[in-house]
Structures are given as C-alpha cells and as structure tokens.
Amino acid sequence: MKLDGADLLDLARGAAFLGTGGGGDPYVGRLMVQQCLDDGLTVEVIDPLDVPDDALVIPTAMMGAPTVLVEKIPSGEEAIASLRALEAHFGRRAFATMPIEIGGINSTIPLVVGARLGLPIVDADGMGRAFPELQMETFGVYGISGSPLCVTNEYGDSALIHGRDNKMMEWLARGAAIRMGGCAYIAEYGMSGADMKRTSIRNTLTLAMRIGRCLREAKDRHENPFDALLRLLPDTPYSYGRIIFKGKIVDMRRETRAGFSVGRARIEGLEGWDGLMEIEIQNENLIARLDGQVRAIVPDLICIMDSETAEPITTEQLRFGQRVTVLSVAVPAIMRSPEALDVFGPKGFGLTEPFTPIESIV
Amino acid sequence: MRIGIDVGGTNTDAALMDGLLVKSACKTPTTPDVSSGITAVLRQVLEGTGVGPADIEAVMIGTTHFTNAVVERRRLLEVAAIRLGLPATKALPPLTDWPADLADTLGRHVFMVRGGNEFDGREIAPLDEAEIRRIAGEIRARGLKAAAVTSVFSPVTSVMEKRAAEILLAEVPGLRISLSHEVGRVGFLERENATIMNACLADLAAKVVSSFRIALKEMRIAAPFFISQNDGTLMTPDFVERYPVLTFASGPTNSMRGAAMLAARKEAMVVDIGGTTSDVGMLMHGFPRESAVSVDIGGVRTNFRMPDVVALGLGGGSIVRDDGRRIGPDSVGYEITSRALVFGGDTLTTTDIVVAAGLEQIGDPELVRHVPRSTIDNALDTIHRMVDEVVDRMKTSAEPLPVILVGGGAILVSRDLPSASEVIRPENAAVANAIGAAIAQVGGEVDRIYSLEGTSRDAVLGAAKQEASDRAAEAGAAAGSIKIVDIEEVPLAYLPGSATRIRIKAVGDLVIA
Numbered sequence A: 001m002k003l004d005g006a007d008l009l010d011l012a013r014g015a016a017f018l019g020t021g022g023g024g025d026p027y028v029g030r031l032m033v034q035q036c037l038d039d040g041l042t043v044e045v046i047d048p049l050d051v052p053d054d055a056l057v058i059p060t061a062m063m064g065a066p067t068v069l070v071e072k073i074p075s076g077e078e079a080i081a082s083l084r085a086l087e088a089h090f091g092r093r094a095f096a097t098m099p100i101e102i103g104g105i106n107s108t109i110p111l112v113v114g115a116r117l118g119l120p121i122v123d124a125d126g127m128g129r130a131f132p133e134l135q136m137e138t139f140g141v142y143g144i145s146g147s148p149l150c151v152t153n154e155y156g157d158s159a160l161i162h163g164r165d166n167k168m169m170e171w172l173a174r175g176a177a178i179r180m181g182g183c184a185y186i187a188e189y190g191m192s193g194a195d196m197k198r199t200s201i202r203n204t205l206t207l208a209m210r211i212g213r214c215l216r217e218a219k220d221r222h223e224n225p226f227d228a229l230l231r232l233l234p235d236t237p238y239s240y241g242r243i244i245f246k247g248k249i250v251d252m253r254r255e256t257r258a259g260f261s262v263g264r265a266r267i268e269g270l271e272g273w274d275g276l277m278e279i280e281i282q283n284e285n286l287i288a289r290l291d292g293q294v295r296a297i298v299p300d301l302i303c304i305m306d307s308e309t310a311e312p313i314t315t316e317q318l319r320f321g322q323r324v325t326v327l328s329v330a331v332p333a334i335m336r337s338p339e340a341l342d343v344f345g346p347k348g349f350g351l352t353e354p355f356t357p358i359e360s361i362v
Numbered sequence B: 001m002r003i004g005i006d007v008g009g010t011n012t013d014a015a016l017m018d019g020l021l022v023k024s025a026c027k028t029p030t031t032p033d034v035s036s037g038i039t040a041v042l043r044q045v046l047e048g049t050g051v052g053p054a055d056i057e058a059v060m061i062g063t064t065h066f067t068n069a070v071v072e073r074r075r076l077l078e079v080a081a082i083r084l085g086l087p088a089t090k091a092l093p094p095l096t097d098w099p100a101d102l103a104d105t106l107g108r109h110v111f112m113v114r115g116g117n118e119f120d121g122r123e124i125a126p127l128d129e130a131e132i133r134r135i136a137g138e139i140r141a142r143g144l145k146a147a148a149v150t151s152v153f154s155p156v157t158s159v160m161e162k163r164a165a166e167i168l169l170a171e172v173p174g175l176r177i178s179l180s181h182e183v184g185r186v187g188f189l190e191r192e193n194a195t196i197m198n199a200c201l202a203d204l205a206a207k208v209v210s211s212f213r214i215a216l217k218e219m220r221i222a223a224p225f226f227i228s229q230n231d232g233t234l235m236t237p238d239f240v241e242r243y244p245v246l247t248f249a250s251g252p253t254n255s256m257r258g259a260a261m262l263a264a265r266k267e268a269m270v271v272d273i274g275g276t277t278s279d280v281g282m283l284m285h286g287f288p289r290e291s292a293v294s295v296d297i298g299g300v301r302t303n304f305r306m307p308d309v310v311a312l313g314l315g316g317g318s319i320v321r322d323d324g325r326r327i328g329p330d331s332v333g334y335e336i337t338s339r340a341l342v343f344g345g346d347t348l349t350t351t352d353i354v355v356a357a358g359l360e361q362i363g364d365p366e367l368v369r370h371v372p373r374s375t376i377d378n379a380l381d382t383i384h385r386m387v388d389e390v391v392d393r394m395k396t397s398a399e400p401l402p403v404i405l406v407g408g409g410a411i412l413v414s415r416d417l418p419s420a421s422e423v424i425r426p427e428n429a430a431v432a433n434a435i436g437a438a439i440a441q442v443g444g445e446v447d448r449i450y451s452l453e454g455t456s457r458d459a460v461l462g463a464a465k466q467e468a469s470d471r472a473a474e475a476g477a478a479a480g481s482i483k484i485v486d487i488e489e490v491p492l493a494y495l496p497g498s499a500t501r502i503r504i505k506a507v508g509d510l511v512i513a
Helices: A005-018 A027-038 A078-090 A109-117 A166-179 A193-199 A204-220 A225-235 A338-344 B035-046 B065-072 B100-105 B129-142 B159-171 B188-200 B202-218 B237-242 B250-263 B333-339 B350-356 B373-394 B408-412 B429-438 B457-474
Strands: A056-064 A096-099 A149-152 A158-161 A183-187 A241-257 A260-269 A276-282 A284-290 A293-297 A301-306 A323-329 B002-007 B011-018 B021-029 B058-063 B079-086 B109-114 B146-151 B176-179 B225-228 B268-273 B278-284 B295-297 B300-302 B309-312 B318-321 B326-331 B401-406 B420-424 B442-451 B483-491 B499-508
Touching: A005 A027, A005 A204, A005 A301, A027 A109, A056 A078, A056 A109, A056 A166, A056 A193, A078 A109, A078 A149, A078 A158, A078 A183, A096 A109, A149 A166, A158 A166, A166 A183, A204 A225, A225 A241, A225 A323, A241 A276, A241 A284, A241 A293, A284 A301, B002 B035, B002 B250, B002 B429, B011 B035, B011 B429, B021 B035, B021 B429, B035 B202, B058 B202, B058 B250, B058 B429, B065 B202, B065 B295, B079 B129, B079 B159, B079 B188, B109 B129, B129 B159, B146 B159, B146 B188, B159 B176, B176 B188, B176 B202, B188 B202, B188 B300, B202 B225, B202 B237, B225 B237, B225 B250, B250 B268, B250 B278, B250 B401, B250 B429, B268 B373, B268 B408, B278 B373, B309 B373, B318 B350, B326 B373, B350 B373, B350 B408, B401 B429, B408 B429, B442 B457, B457 B483, B457 B499
Parallel strands: A056 A096, B002 B058, B058 B225, B079 B109, B079 B146, B146 B176, B268 B401, B401 B420
Antiparallel strands: A056 A183, A149 A158, A149 A183, A241 A260, A241 A323, A260 A276, A276 A284, A284 A293, A301 A323, B002 B011, B011 B021, B268 B278, B278 B309, B295 B300, B318 B326, B442 B499, B483 B499
C-alpha cells in the first residue's frame, strides 16, 4: 500500500501509543516523511509475506536521545548512508528496509529511507513497541546477528561495528552515537526475507496506523476513544487490552542512571478508581503497581494516555497534575517466549517480579 | 501609583493602582489607531481621583496586537529565515509545516548555513562567515528588512547566533534581527518558528510601541512604561520592539494574575468568563500553571511559555437550547445588545437566564418574564455543571480549591461549586486583565542542558538558580524580591555524564526608579 499524509498522522499517534512511553515524539520523523510525499516520492509499505525468502532486508533507525533529535534535526542522508554501507558489506542491494522499533520516532525513519531510495518498507518490526537497547529485538532473540551495524552522522562519518554478540554491538554503537552528538542513524540486522518472516513482529506499521485512525475517528464521532481502541485490539496481534487505572499524577520523579532516564510516576485514583498506582520508568513504562500489586509488567504495554483527549503521553511529557488513563495491552506471543523474556522481560530491566501476562492479572 | 492597561480587540481597560489598592478602573472601546483609545482610557481612569500625571510612577500595558496580526496575517514583514546547522538539519528546511498562506506572506526567504553546536557545546561546524556575508547581499538585493537567525543548540551556547547577527548588521545596517536563543527554548523547529514569527512582527512592534509612547506623551505621563509578556512578567518597550512574539498569550496570564491579586490568593482556580468563552486556568504560587505541550499560533507550532488554560464554550452571550439543558458553544457575541431577549432581541442567552431568575438587573426584565421556570432552573444547573466540570478537570489535587470568578460574564455563576472550597467574586473583576498588567513582575529564565558529571545535582541547580535570578535582576527585579517559581528537570536518555535539561524561572518585583 502507498501511504498518504493522513496515514502519517495516524501512524504518528499510533506509534506514540505503541511506544509505551518511550521512543520519542514522532513529530520530526513524520515531517520528514511528509517532505518525501511533497517531493513526489512514494512511500510503499509491503506485507512481510510478500518479501521473497532469499531477498536482503536491511532495517534502519535512529539511535540516541530523542531530546537531542528535536534540536539537532538530521540531514536526512544519515540512515541512507548506513544502509548503503551494509549493502557494500554484503555485496548486494537491499530488497527492502523496515523498522527495528514501531514505538515512537523509529516508526518513521525507514519510511524516509524507503521513499528516498525507492525501496518498499516491510510492514513489521523487531520490538513490537519501544525498547531502549538494540539487542532487545526479536531478530536477535531468534538468532539473527545485529552485526555488522553501521552508524552514521550528518557528515557521513560512519562506523561499521562487528560485535561479538548483539549486546556488545549495542555497547559499541552507543559510544559512537554519543561522539556523533548523542543521536545518530543506523542500519543493522541485515537478513534474508525468510529470516525476517521468522523473527519479526508482523504488520505493526499498519497496526500503528489503525490505532491512530481508530482514536481519530472515535474523537470525530464524539465516541469514547478508549472504548473504540479496546474494541479494535482483539482483531490484532495485540489481542487483549484493558484500562487498568484512571487518575491524576501526584508525583513525578526522574533521574539519570547509567545513561537512562529512570523515573517513577505516582497516580492517585479518580472517577471511581481507588488507590495509588506507581509506574516505574526506564525510558519506557516498565511496570505498573496498584497499592503494591503488579497490574502490568514489561514486555506487555503500559500506555499512559490523557484522560480527556486520549493522546498517548511519552515519559518525557509526564507532569504533575495530568489526568491520565492507563491501558495495558498484551504483546504478541513471539515477544513472550522464554528466549524473548530473557532479553527484554522483567529481568532484562532488573525487576524481580516474574513476567505475568496481563490477561491473567485480575 | 501605577496604571495597568489592557488593549484588547474590543475593549481597552485601565486600572489605577496605589500599591495593591485599586483607586479607579474603567473600560473604553479600542480605537483603530490604538493611541487615541489609550489616551481616552487614561483620561477617564484619572478623572475625579485627584491623581495627576506626575503622580504616576509606571504604566504597564497588556496587548493582543501581535497575536492578532499573525492570526489575521496582517501587517507582517517578509523575513530572511537563516538557519545555522548544516550539514545537520537539512532534512527539514525553515517554514516546514507552516500554513502555506502564512509562509507566502513571509516570502519564503530561506537560507541554510554551516554551523550550530552539539548538546555539549562542541561545534557541529564552524560558522560559515563568508556564506553569511553572501546572504547579507541577498537580503539587500531582495530589500528585506527583517531576519531570523536560529542555530542548533543555541540555548546551550548562543555564540554563533550573536556572531551571525554582527556580520549581518555590519553588511545591512538597520536590519531587524531576531535571535532564537532569546525567544525560545530547546526544541529546534518550534524555536525557529517563534523566531521567524518574531521577525515578521518587527515593523508592527515599532509602530505599536511608538503609539503607546505617543499616548503617554499626550497625557504628559513621563513615567516609564512596560509591556507584559506571556508568563506574566514585564518587558521594556525596547525589548518588545525586538521581541514582540513574547507578548503572545499575555491576555489570559494577566487576567489570572489580576484575579489572584483581587482575591488575595496564590493557589486558586481562575474562571474568566467573557461573552463567548470562559478561560479556566490554575494559579500556583500566584502564577498561571504553564502548558506542557506545544502550542499552535496562527497554525504554526511553537514552544512558548504559555499558561495552561482551557477554553469553555460558555459566556454571557451563549445561546440556550433544549429547555435549558444545552448551552453554547455558539454565542451571539458582540451582538448581545441587539439579539438577547432582555435587549429586545429574539435569542435566549445565558444573560437572559440570570435576569429571568431575578439574579441580575440587565436590560428590560419584562422581556424575559415568559421564560418557563423549568428552563431557568435547567439552564442554571447546566451553567454550574459546565463550570464545575472544567474546574475539577484542571485541578492538581482532589482538595477543593478556591475559585475566583472574573470577567464580564462572572454574573452567570451564582451558586457554590462542588469542586471549590469557596467561590470568590472580587470587586473590579471586570478589569482583572488591566490589574494583572499593573502588578506584573519581571522575570529571568534559564533553559539549558547541563552535565552533572564531576559535580553534584545541588551545585548545578544552585548555579542555574543563581543565573535565573541574575537575569531577573538584569531585567529590573528588586534584589530582595526575587524568587524561584518553577524548576523542571528532564534527564536525557542514553547520554553520558548525566546530561540533564534544566529549566528554571525566577521572578521579582519591578524596581521603580
């Protein structure tokens, strides 16, 4: 399918939702894709099953601090240069690019690369939400090597990284991205069409658009957008969602620990919801506890939305006094396997509570 | 003694204040030339008070001129939009995502140059001075009078913007140059947008400020005058000539600050009821709570310091339907004096309801005698429910807060509100805007990315507070009166050295010489 400007607005909102607090505001990314459309380029999204098994797929993304990106806008060439470097390494052209992360700004970067290079963008990704690190991808979980990874800045300075494992790759790439100004552009996890189909979370680009459209249309019709969203989810790979709390943020703490934004939001119940919900944050929302009891835990989604407008709120925008509705959403089975939970389950974030699917939390 | 003036689209209000005491207040129609309206309102507010022009120590003016000019696309200059940041930032040139008609009005003179800084102050590229000189030639050739210069991470270091301005000014004497680090905060596109908007107002700013000067001169008021900005603090006329964009949204801020003074409260909800809408905002430490999200002005995304105000479609002219169960959001507006029933019109408005209920004497009460009791009761219930819901939504804790009612439509609320600990209807509520302008303070702000490495958070916060306070003092705040009113910290994910964005605002009372 070919995307238009309205799709992009829906995508930005849906990607903010799937970002579960992280991934940054997709505004800059959306404008970059819009610019491509205005230049007469085509943004073509294809189903993962339409990619030949032997084709080369190279995902592209931004890595670094979203707060830097909103100040240092990219040149637009960086991710393209990274993809070209991996093509040179593999000695063949990419058939398509795709997102590594559907939450936030990274839902849009591959669309720019695809439009500029005339490549289709695969409707799938490797996180199914937003995660802070590059080894936290289903591609890696199911045996694909993230290396070589290429990281590039606005000058075209680049580093081709071969890590001994995906965690080392992340560590080295992070260092390069910091020297490039805290925000740089990557291509990684180059793989065959067959591997992509086996290891990716499918149809998440179109899912983000459906979520955004659902929220928009519900508001246009003056329906309750939360009800509309909860009706939509069973029809998607994210088959279960529910409201776990409504209230007002009464305390918001943040600090930087080991390079991450770590924080905690405390929400006091309103509108018939009693008690105090605490949401722990490491870039994304990781765990929601109500009066000490776990109500949702990573990798399931914990989405904090404005109670009035149903706009998803990123962790950087959370503020004392906001009235919020908290949704939890089940992630697809591919993200809940023991191998997946080893990498991006509660343990991966230093939480002691075991993973419990939100469907089984009463 | 001070005089506060609010120059609105319809009315110009004034209040004469002796300290915090309102000596007199009045409302007059705004005139097209501005200055004759101000002269008239000054004459009226001084009349019969025994206060002469020589007794006035300062005049504070709030105005919506500049916002209206952008919204209406009138009297705007063409602008050279100069960006320092290449090879970064090329993906989205200046004026991206602007409404086409506004970008056309500004002439789409876009220039991108090598330069800019990283978050930690390193250079992206050295400033391309030769290119700035070439652009200066273009500016001359195209006959442009205004330029906006925006450099990447200029809130961290403003050196390149200042150097570019120096070169431009040397090459094009008289060019009006707006620099982004003086206009906005971190968030490149929003700051650049605000800077371009500021530049396009340069001509109008000079004219408006000069019309204020003429009015005061005509009244033989020699006292200094100031103009209020969107965060409720004051700017000197010279500064407004350079940065008119900072007056955007000063209206709601002034009415909330005025309400705080009239009711002698620092923590309260303010409901400012006009003819068509009500603005509801929260006061914290006597200042409006600021909006966390980006604000569109005339269709352009900006990141100004704006009060967090919710507009409710309820005012004195709102149309009443469904036996009083539905009110607004449409209103008869300024036609109230011909269309409302009490004035002999044919439309049932909220004003008719309060007259029919015997709560107010406006127009001819005989003309609403036929309105059924059920309609009156329903409508009063609806009005109070609408206000109560918005007040509750804006609160930051479950505790009931005082609610201060101001504005001409304040008569609509006659009962207690469940969300409020008390409902306060202060005297002179109709000119809260002018009073807010009169008591405005001066402020200083810091918004920058700091590294906490090798130092402590307390030390960094302490230095930032000091810098904000110093800026307030430079702007004219009395040393002993400066207070820190807002602190915001956002750690930047993934960056080493505990990089944290810190924003601090200090305000103090104006020293009147």
